Amino acid sequence: MCPSWRVTHKEEHSTRGRAHLLWEMAKGDVIRDGWRDEDVKESLDLCLSCKGCKSDCPVGVDLATYKAEFLSHYHQGRLRPRSDYAFANIDFWARLASKAPGLVNLATQLPFLRDIAKLAAGMSQQRSVPAFAPQTFRSWFERRQPANPDGPLVMLWPDTFNNYFLPDTAKAAVEVLEAAGFRVSIPDSILCCGRPLYDFGMLDRAKRLLLNILDTLAPEIEAGTPIVVLEPSCAAVFRDELTTCSLKTLGPKNFPGSRFFSANFWKGKRPIFSFRNSP
16 A cells, blocks of 8 residues: 555545546646646655555556656756755765765765755755765775685676665675675676666656666676676666666566566566576
């Protein structure tokens, strides 16, 4: 059941209410402002894009996707709030901050300076800015000696938050995989699934990031190399947005997802999941 509806108990925040508003918007009889209608935007603002409606709703309404499409049109041709640029592009800002994490942490953690940083990002003063790790997971991984050189290869997906903020989680994942006998690799270049971009309707950049992933990981995808994804939201992008966006056809045989399974996303042009047990 929709989390926002459970809090407000207002019809416009239910799956049914939001879907009906979008239907009326498409008809244009009652809602005449189309993609710029403020009532529709207000209804979708509290949507968490959790995709619970897609599985819970009897007809499988995917309001998270509808919200992304609506916001893309709503903001088209005009400036967005500062917070949209700050949070949607967190991968870019985190990568920039990783060049001098200590200095950035001073600016975001010290009194007065953190207030200015929050103001610049359009962030509520009641919220706290997470501190950047002194060393990224990718930097740590590239400096270590890989284990199990003859073991079966798996690729670990270094998502933005585990790479820049909580690298210990990804390090622990490497230790677990290597203890199981796997040879662990990571992508050669820095990649991002673009999950936050969907929440703000920045679909053009989101699509470019997915195309970049497919181009960069084409050899691993063709080889059927399992990809272990730690962040559930990243795995959701690979299972959902990656298959529904209008992407160029690469024809890979396998694109693995989270929980260590191999997903044949493009076999027969539809997702066919075949679970494979790890040793």
